[in-house]
Amino acid sequence: MSMTIEHRTYIEPKDILAFEIRCKLCQAQATYKIEKMQLDRLAVRMICPNCGTDVLLSAEDSPELNRVREFVQSLRRLIQTESRALIRLEITNEPK
Numbered sequence: 080m081s082m083t084i085e086h087r088t089y090i091e092p093k094d095i096l097a098f099e100i101r102c103k104l105c106q107a108q109a110t111y112k113i114e115k116m117q118l119d120r121l122a123v124r125m126i127c128p129n130c131g132t133d134v135l136l137s138a139e140d141s142p143e144l145n146r147v148r149e150f151v152q153s154l155r156r157l158i159q160t161e162s163r164a165l166i167r168l169e170i171t172n173e174p175k
């Protein structure tokens with residue numbers, strides 16, 4: 080009889096601290112703290128501070144920028160919501 084031990088890794092919504100946005104062109108990176116992200120000013124700040132590339136297609140109506148905005152809004156609400164349940168996210172253990 081063989082036994083398999085499976086390790087799973089979970090995080091809580093409050094464990095998500097920041098977005099790292101990396102410019103694929105010059106590799107410059109910026110970290111945006113979830114707590115402090117100014118969502119209405121995000122478009123301006125998503126331009127690469129190093130080479131000026133539009134890192135997230137920085138137009139106001141950029142779909143990916145809107146997804147980031149929605150994600151951060153949902154995450155903040157989830158963190159603030161009182162719940163009797165422990166809500167966690169499972170993350171992969173697989174090395175990339």
Ligand SMILES: [Zn+2]
Pocket residue numbers: 102103104105106107127128129130131132
């Ligand atoms: Zn860049």
